[in-house]
Amino acid sequence: xxxxxxxxxxxxxxxxxxxxxxxxxxxxxxxxxxxxxxxxxxxxxxxxxxxxxxxxxxxxxxxxxxxxxxxxxxxxxxxxxxxxxxxxxxxxxxxxxxxxxxxxxxxxxxxxxxxxxxxxxxxxxxxxxxxxxxxxxxxxxxxxxxxxxxxxxxxxxxxxxxxxxxxxxxxxxxxxxxxxxxxxxxxxxxxxxxxxxxxxxxxxxxxxxxxxxxxxxxxxxxxxxxxxxxxxxxxxxxxxxxxxxxxxxxxxxxxxxxxxxxxxxxxxxxxxxxxxxxxxxxxxxxxxxxxxxxxxxxxxxxxxxxxxxxxxxxxxxxxxxxxxxxxxxxxxxxxxxxxxxxx
Ligand code: ADP
Ligand code: F6P
Ligand code: MG
Numbered sequence: 001x002x003x004x005x006x007x008x009x010x011x012x013x014x015x016x017x018x019x020x021x022x023x024x025x026x027x028x029x030x031x032x033x034x035x036x037x038x039x040x041x042x043x044x045x046x047x048x049x050x051x052x053x054x055x056x057x058x059x060x061x062x063x064x065x066x067x068x069x070x071x072x073x074x075x076x077x078x079x080x081x082x083x084x085x086x087x088x089x090x091x092x093x094x095x096x097x098x099x100x101x102x103x104x105x106x107x108x109x110x111x112x113x114x115x116x117x118x119x120x121x122x123x124x125x126x127x128x129x130x131x132x133x134x135x136x137x138x139x140x141x142x143x144x145x146x147x148x149x150x151x152x153x154x155x156x157x158x159x160x161x162x163x164x165x166x167x168x169x170x171x172x173x174x175x176x177x178x179x180x181x182x183x184x185x186x187x188x189x190x191x192x193x194x195x196x197x198x199x200x201x202x203x204x205x206x207x208x209x210x211x212x213x214x215x216x217x218x219x220x221x222x223x224x225x226x227x228x229x230x231x232x233x234x235x236x237x238x239x240x241x242x243x244x245x246x247x248x249x250x251x252x253x254x255x256x257x258x259x260x261x262x263x264x265x266x267x268x269x270x271x272x273x274x275x276x277x278x279x280x281x282x283x284x285x286x287x288x289x290x291x292x293x294x295x296x297x298x299x300x301x302x303x304x305x306x307x308x309x310x311x312x313x314x315x316x317x318x319x320x321x322x323x324x325x326x327x328x329x330x331x332x333x334x335x336x337x338x339x340x341x342x343x
């Protein structure tokens with residue numbers, strides 16, 4: 001087996017709490033196995049611009065509890081073009097890199113697979129995104145912290161919603177995936193969870209029908225003297241976002257509806273235990289997987305066990321929100337059912 005001498009690590013796409021914990025674990029494991037490790041900065045931009053530095057155990061001391069990423073993260077437009085991929089490959093060849101570990105989401109893994117056209121070194125992905133939308137792994141690094149942050153925020157919003165007897169619409173992150181919205185909605189006992197998985201808005205009529213339904217639910221809740229009403233909604237679902245939905249509902253219900261976009265607070269902060277632990281296990285596993293001579297794989301956690309899944313499988317389909325969670329919300333908990341009875 002060929003000895004791995006030097007490897008590189010980068011973080012790409014949206015930063016996620018726990019990325020630093022994965023960097024720390026990978027660096028300590030690399031040192032344990034006597035492998036030199038460097039970090040490229042700002043995602044794939046670092047590869048194109050030859051922007052890197054040596055990673056040492058000293059640098060990762062005190063990192064496990066920090067949000068963000070020591071390596072910085074970014075999107076990189078050039079990586080979508082052949083020239084960008086070639087430049088990145090040239091940097092890896094010039095620096096004599098044997099293996100590249102990328103901590104990121106499905107977009108980052110798509111780019112990593114394309115890099116293989118121009119570079120023959122080993123490539124390993126570590127799933128790091130608050131979206132938890134990657135197939136083949138139960139968890140992505142950052143998801144648990146992000147949903148806990150959102151839950152804490154919505155619990156606070158609930159206090160004001162109760163005090164003012166007001167309707168709140170809280171918009172949550174998640175690109176095109178409702179993992180955050182569904183999990184947070186259920187955990188906050190939201191009266192409505194509006195997400196890609198349970199809400200079809202293909203036509204103007206769909207939009208009008210949904211508005212009528214939600215307005216009916218709100219009015220029923222008011223009739224039942226329910227003191228607050230929280231709608232969680234996935235970003236990109238309603239044209240114009242939460243603010244537009246608030247205006248639309250106000251028009252239908254003649255009730256004040258307040259929009260609140262949680263936004264980037266979901267990406268920041270100290271990682272919770274689950275993210276620190278899963279990131280640490282994945283960081284170590286990435287180094288061990290390189291030593292096993294594997295390439296083109298993502299480190300995954302399935303049923304609490306660390307394993308590998310091919311990168312092409314991981315990006316083929318977006319991970320679906322668990323149908324049982326959708327059913328629980330839609331069929332058992334939703335106000336549409338509760339409103340059939342008087343309180
Ligand atoms: P995430 O990795 O969190 O899904 P993005 O989808 O924004 O985040 O992808 C991060 C980066 O990965 C992009 O900015 C780009 O550099 C690279 N990337 C994404 N999709 C592709 C693609 N189809 N081809 C090449 N590179 C890509
Ligand atoms: O992928 C992570 C994420 O935070 C998504 O939930 C969100 O849609 C997107 O990134 C926001 O991207 P940007 O940082 O480019 O605004
Ligand atoms: Mg993504």
